[in-house]
Amino acid sequence: MTAAGTEGAAGDVVAAAPDPDEAQRAIEYCYEQGWSDGLPLVPVSKPLLDAFLATTDKDPEEIIGSLEQVGRDVNVYLAAINAAMAGCKPEYFPVVLAAFEALMGERAARGGGFQSTSGPSPLIVVNGPVRKELGFNTAGGAFGPGFRPNATIPRAIGLLVRNGFGIHPHVLEQATQGLPGRWQVCIAENEEESPWEPFAENGGVAGGVSAVSATLTRTMEFVDNRHTPNHEDVLRDLQDTIGRIGSLIFPLTSVALVLCPEHAQMFAAAGMSKADVQNWLIERSGRTGAEFKSMGKAEVARKGFRGEYEGDDAFHQVLAGPTSIPVIVAGAKNAAISMVVRIFGEWSGTAVPVGEKK
Amino acid sequence: MPNAILDPTGTVTTSAAKQAAPRALRPASLQGKRVGLLINTKTNARPFLEEVGRLLEEKYDVSLTRRTKVNFAVPEPEDVIKELTAEADVVITGVGDCGSCSAAAAADGVVLEAAGVPVAAIITESFIPTADAMAALRGAPGYKYATTAHPVAVLTEDKVKERAARVLDDVVALLVEAPGTVDEA
Numbered sequence: 001m002t003a004a005g006t007e008g009a010a011g012d013v014v015a016a017a018p019d020p021d022e023a024q025r026a027i028e029y030c031y032e033q034g035w036s037d038g039l040p041l042v043p044v045s046k047p048l049l050d051a052f053l054a055t056t057d058k059d060p061e062e063i064i065g066s067l068e069q070v071g072r073d074v075n076v077y078l079a080a081i082n083a084a085m086a087g088c089k090p091e092y093f094p095v096v097l098a099a100f101e102a103l104m105g106e107r108a109a110r111g112g113g114f115q116s117t118s119g120p121s122p123l124i125v126v127n128g129p130v131r132k133e134l135g136f137n138t139a140g141g142a143f144g145p146g147f148r149p150n151a152t153i154p155r156a157i158g159l160l161v162r163n164g165f166g167i168h169p170h171v172l173e174q175a176t177q178g179l180p181g182r183w184q185v186c187i188a189e190n191e192e193e194s195p196w197e198p199f200a201e202n203g204g205v206a207g208g209v210s211a212v213s214a215t216l217t218r219t220m221e222f223v224d225n226r227h228t229p230n231h232e233d234v235l236r237d238l239q240d241t242i243g244r245i246g247s248l249i250f251p252l253t254s255v256a257l258v259l260c261p262e263h264a265q266m267f268a269a270a271g272m273s274k275a276d277v278q279n280w281l282i283e284r285s286g287r288t289g290a291e292f293k294s295m296g297k298a299e300v301a302r303k304g305f306r307g308e309y310e311g312d313d314a315f316h317q318v319l320a321g322p323t324s325i326p327v328i329v330a331g332a333k334n335a336a337i338s339m340v341v342r343i344f345g346e347w348s349g350t351a352v353p354v355g356e357k358k
Numbered sequence: 359m360p361n362a363i364l365d366p367t368g369t370v371t372t373s374a375a376k377q378a379a380p381r382a383l384r385p386a387s388l389q390g391k392r393v394g395l396l397i398n399t400k401t402n403a404r405p406f407l408e409e410v411g412r413l414l415e416e417k418y419d420v421s422l423t424r425r426t427k428v429n430f431a432v433p434e435p436e437d438v439i440k441e442l443t444a445e446a447d448v449v450i451t452g453v454g455d456c457g458s459c460s461a462a463a464a465a466d467g468v469v470l471e472a473a474g475v476p477v478a479a480i481i482t483e484s485f486i487p488t489a490d491a492m493a494a495l496r497g498a499p500g501y502k503y504a505t506t507a508h509p510v511a512v513l514t515e516d517k518v519k520e521r522a523a524r525v526l527d528d529v530v531a532l533l534v535e536a537p538g539t540v541d542e543a
Binding site (some may be wrong): 026029030033035043044045046047049068069070071072073074078081082085111112113115116117159163164165166170171172174175 | 364
C-alpha cells in the first residue's frame with residue numbers, strides 16, 4: 001500500500017503520498033543511535049548516498065580531514081552521509097567538500113577548536129556563480145535562517161565533527177556556553193551590491209569562480225550605525241566594538257568585518273578600498289593599558305605573547321595586519337547594520353574552489 | 359526489503375587507536391629519580407608544576423628537567439616523546455584546564471606510559487569526562503590521573519603553591535608502585 005501508486009479518478013497512476021509513520025520511525029531511529037545534533041535528521045539510504053557521491057570525482061575512500069588528537073580521519077563517504085542527514089541536496093555536496101577542506105586547512109580547526117571551551121562555530125563564506133545556481137541567500141538575513149543551502153551546509157559540517165570525528169558535547173567537546181547559531185552560519189557574499197572585489201579573490205580564487213572560505217568564530221556583534229553621513233564616524237563605531245576588552249584574551253586578535261552594502265558603499269564612495277578600511281581600523285582598534293588593567297587583563301596589553309606590559313598610557317593595538325581583519329559584504333541594502341565577527345585564533349582566509357564533476 | 363539506514367559515524371583509524379595501551383612499570387620510590395616536567399603553557403601551569411617539582415626535590419632528592427608542550431591542544435609529537443623517555447624516569451604534566459588541553463594531557467600520559475615512563479597528569483576536576491574519553495580512545499580506559507579543583511588560571515601565587523602541595527600525595531601515588539603490589543606488566 002505504501003510503495004505502490006494508486007489509481008486516480010481518471011485512471012492515471014499517481015505517486016502515493018509518503019508514509020509519515022514510517023518517516024517518523026526512521027527519524028527516531030537516527031535519534032536513538034546518537035547521531036543527531038538535537039534536530040531531526042534525514043535518514044540516509046544507499047540510493048541517496050549514491051546521488052551525493054555522483055556529484056564529485058573524488059573517491060569515496062579519499063581522506064578529507066584528520067584530527068590527530070582523536071585519532072580519526074573523515075573520508076568522502078562519511079561526509080556524504082552526514083551532508084545528506086543534515087538536509088543537503090546532492091548538488092550541494094561539492095560545496096560541503098570545499099567548506100570542509102577550507103575549514104580543515106585552518107590551524108585553529110585542526111588544533112583544539114572543536115573541543116574548546118569557547119565552543120566556536122564555523123563561519124562559511126560562499127562566492128561565485130554557485131550562489132545563484134544552488135539558491136543561496138545572498139541578500140537580507142545573511143546570517144539566517146530560511147534558506148536550505150545556507151542552513152544545511154554548515155549543519156553538515158557540524159554532523160561530520162560529531163559523527164566523523166566523534167566529538168560529542170560534554171565529552172570531547174567542552175564548550176562552556178558555546179554560541180547561538182553554532183553549525184548554522186553560512187553566508188553567501190552579496191557580490192552584486194559590494195563595491196569591491198569578491199572575498200574569495202582576497203583568498204586566492206579569481207572572481208567569477210565558485211569558491212568557499214571558512215574559519216571558526218566565537219560570536220558576532222552588530223554595529224548599528226544609520227546615524228551619520230560621515231564615514232569616519234562609522235569607522236570609529238566599528239573600531240569601538242573591535243577593541244572591546246571582554247572579547248580579548250591574547251595580545252592580538254582577529255575579526256571578520258561583515259559589512260552591510262550600505263556601509264561598504266559609504267566607504268567606497270569616500271574613496272576607500274578594502275585595504276584602506278582595514279588599515280584605518282588596524283591603526284586605531286584597541287584600548288589603553290590602563291583600561292585593560294582596570295579589568296584585570298594587564299597581561300593582554302603586552303607586546304606580543306609573553307612580552308612586556310606596555311604601560312598604563314600606551315595604546316595597545318589588537319589587530320596585527322590585514323589578515324587579522326578580512327572584509328566581507330553581506331545582507332540587504334535596507335539598513336546600515338554591520339557585524340564584527342570574532343575569529344577563534346587566526347584565519348588564513350584561503351578560498352577553496354568548488355570542485356566540478358568532470 | 360527496505361533500504362538500510364546508513365551509519366554516519368567514523369571509526370578510529372589512525373595510530374592513536376592502540377589496543378590496551380600498556381601501563382609503565384613503577385619504581386618502588388621516587389628517591390633520586392629524574393623527574394620530567396611537561397608544562398602545557400596554560401596560565402599558572404608553570405608555577406604549579408615547578409612547585410610540585412620543588413617539593414619532590416625536597417622530599418626525594420629528585421632531579422628536574424623541564425619541557426614546554428609544543429601545542430597545548432594536541433599530544434606531543436613522537437620525537438618529543440622519545441626525548442622525554444630518554445631524559446626522565448617519570449613525567450608530570452599539566453595543568454589540563456581546558457577542553458583540548460585536558461584531553462591532550464591524558465593522551466600524552468597514555469603514550470608515555472606505553473613507552474615505559476610512568477606519568478602523573480594533572481587536570482582540573484571540570485575536565486574529568488573529556489580526559490576519560492580521550493584515555494579510552496587511546497586504548498587505556500580507566501587511565502588514572504590526578505585532579506585539582508577548577509579553576510587554576512585565576513589563582514594567586516600562594517594559592518597555586520597550596521594547590522601543588524595538596525595534589526602532591528596523589529602525584530607520588532600515581533608514579534610509584536603501591537607497597538605490596540605486584541608489577542602489572
